[in-house]
Amino acid sequence: MYQTTYHRAASVSDAVKHLKKSDDAKLVSGGMTLIPAMKTRLAAPADLVDLRHIPEMRGIAVSGKTVTIGAATTHAEVATDARIAKACPALSHLASHIGDPHVRHMGTIGGSIANNDPAADYPAAMLALDAIIVTNKRETPAGKFFKGLFETALKEDEIITAVTFTVPAKSGYEKFPNPASRYAMTGVFVAKGKDGVRAAVTGAGEDGVFRSGEIEAALSKKFEPAALEGVSVPSDDLMTDIHASAEYRANLVVVMAKRAVVRANA
Amino acid sequence: MSEVSMVVNGRKVSGAVEDRTLLVHYLREHLGLTGTHVGCDTSQCGACVVHMDGKAVKSCSILAAQASGSEIVTIEGLANGADLHPVQAAFKEHHGLQCGFCTPGMIMAATDMIRRHPEGLDEATVRAELEGNICRCTGYHNIVKAVLAASKTMAKAGKGKARKAA
Ligand SMILES: Cc1cc2nc3c(=O)[nH]c(=O)nc-3n(C[C@H](O)[C@H](O)[C@H](O)COP(=O)(O)OP(=O)(O)OC[C@H]3O[C@@H](n4cnc5c(N)ncnc54)[C@H](O)[C@@H]3O)c2cc1C
Ligand code: FES
Ligand code: FES
Numbered sequence: 001m002y003q004t005t006y007h008r009a010a011s012v013s014d015a016v017k018h019l020k021k022s023d024d025a026k027l028v029s030g031g032m033t034l035i036p037a038m039k040t041r042l043a044a045p046a047d048l049v050d051l052r053h054i055p056e057m058r059g060i061a062v063s064g065k066t067v068t069i070g071a072a073t074t075h076a077e078v079a080t081d082a083r084i085a086k087a088c089p090a091l092s093h094l095a096s097h098i099g100d101p102h103v104r105h106m107g108t109i110g111g112s113i114a115n116n117d118p119a120a121d122y123p124a125a126m127l128a129l130d131a132i133i134v135t136n137k138r139e140t141p142a143g144k145f146f147k148g149l150f151e152t153a154l155k156e157d158e159i160i161t162a163v164t165f166t167v168p169a170k171s172g173y174e175k176f177p178n179p180a181s182r183y184a185m186t187g188v189f190v191a192k193g194k195d196g197v198r199a200a201v202t203g204a205g206e207d208g209v210f211r212s213g214e215i216e217a218a219l220s221k222k223f224e225p226a227a228l229e230g231v232s233v234p235s236d237d238l239m240t241d242i243h244a245s246a247e248y249r250a251n252l253v254v255v256m257a258k259r260a261v262v263r264a265n266a
Numbered sequence: 267m268s269e270v271s272m273v274v275n276g277r278k279v280s281g282a283v284e285d286r287t288l289l290v291h292y293l294r295e296h297l298g299l300t301g302t303h304v305g306c307d308t309s310q311c312g313a314c315v316v317h318m319d320g321k322a323v324k325s326c327s328i329l330a331a332q333a334s335g336s337e338i339v340t341i342e343g344l345a346n347g348a349d350l351h352p353v354q355a356a357f358k359e360h361h362g363l364q365c366g367f368c369t370p371g372m373i374m375a376a377t378d379m380i381r382r383h384p385e386g387l388d389e390a391t392v393r394a395e396l397e398g399n400i401c402r403c404t405g406y407h408n409i410v411k412a413v414l415a416a417s418k419t420m421a422k423a424g425k426g427k428a429r430k431a432a
Pocket of ligand 3: 362363364365366367368369400401402403404
């Protein structure tokens with residue numbers, strides 16, 4: 001790892017101050033993506049600004065139909081929170097299947113969303129739940145936030161502080177985990193809300209997380225696995241890598257969507 | 267350089283470290299606690315697992331500076347003098363190790379797992395929860411047996427204590 005200078009932020013405004021002072025600073029939250037990247041010298045920020053000790057960025061609130069999760073809330077905290085389990089069991093299920101227990105004790109929802117790994121789990125949930133990504137500057141709907149591979153709408157000195165979404169009537173998530181890394185080789189999050197059905201796919205798109213029109217159209221007619229019988233999704237914009245071909249992933253999208261619906265209806 | 271201070275195995279420690287120092291290197295090289303191992307470069311093997319503020323974490327993927335102010339328990343901090351911790355005893359009894367390289371991480375992961383499942387563990391749960399710990403020798407069978415046995419022993423001991431207290 002190259003040299004770096006560590007700063008522990010006490011508040012969001014303190015973190016912004018540290019960011020502004022340096023030409024080459026990076027935020028670190030759980031560090032479960034950034035520190036491994038620094039170890040292999042894929043990342044080498046001159047300054048690190050730690051968000052993990054900012055009280056206003058942690059915690060979960062459910063008020064009426066609105067769920068708010070602080071950006072520095074860990075995967076383990078989301079996975080074991082009783083209010084989330086009641087409001088959106090699919091999100092508990094998703095969080096409890098990220099990586100392994102040790103990664104879940106450190107990794108955070110804000111870090112996962114900011115990183116926007118094309119195989120990460122949370123971006124699919126945010127897109128399907130039509131979540132709002134709250135930063136120190138503005139609120140952006142997930143549909144406008146995720147821009148491509150590891151790319152988001154985040155601007156310089158912008159910090160995700162929370163995410164918020166409306167409790168869906170039904171939701172389900174299923175992924176086909178890569179047997180080595182546990183990242184999604186394809187994962188589908190389906191949500192049925194008052195504005196209809198949304199289905200978001202991770203791990204498969206060449207351009208990162210996306211909504212599948214085919215799956216949404218079929219499930220809008222009937223929110224049952226049978227509605228997906230015979231449905232196919234095009235493989236044109238899907239990834240081919242050492243793990244799977246685009247065609248294989250296209251098939252997985254439908255299979256995972258079926259399983260997600262079974263879970264949502266359970 | 268950063269001034270870090272933390273409580274490691276019940277003892278207050280502090281010192282100046284380069285900001286890039288990983289917690290595992292702080293433990294091994296600055297404090298001489300070489301029980302915590304480094305088995306990979308990819309944050310996947312779990313040989314480096316320690317407890318930070320009561321939770322299992324990978325000390326190879328945390329800076330000592332990030333851990334400053336916290337309470338750390340390593341494999342050296344588990345036994346009570348000459349008495350092995352029940353998880354250590356179960357690994358010995360059930361041959362949960364061969365070369366022993368993964369063992370400190372396995373045992374720290376197992377104690378954390380047992381803490382999080384006071385209702386008890388079954389084989390499927392143990393296997394799923396060992397996702398973050400890789401063993402090149404045992405084929406996991408005896409590790410799973412040891413964790414299940416330790417979980418039972420600890421549940422009994424816990425009940426005994428509760429009865430005494432009541
Ligand atoms: C062994 C292993 C297995 C894993 N398996 C999975 C898996 O199955 N599924 C999955 O989805 N993920 C997986 N991950 C990744 C894990 O979920 C990470 O925790 C997550 O992607 C990043 O969150 P973090 O808090 O650790 O972020 P960090 O590593 O701290 O930061 C990641 C990036 O986000 C930026 N950032 C962090 N917080 C903010 C913020 N609040 N505002 C703006 N920018 C911010 C940082 O600057 C950095 O660029 C795995 C990781 C490991 C090591
Ligand atoms: S050394 Fe392999 S996960 Fe930490
Ligand atoms: S006992 Fe040798 S790696 Fe596990």
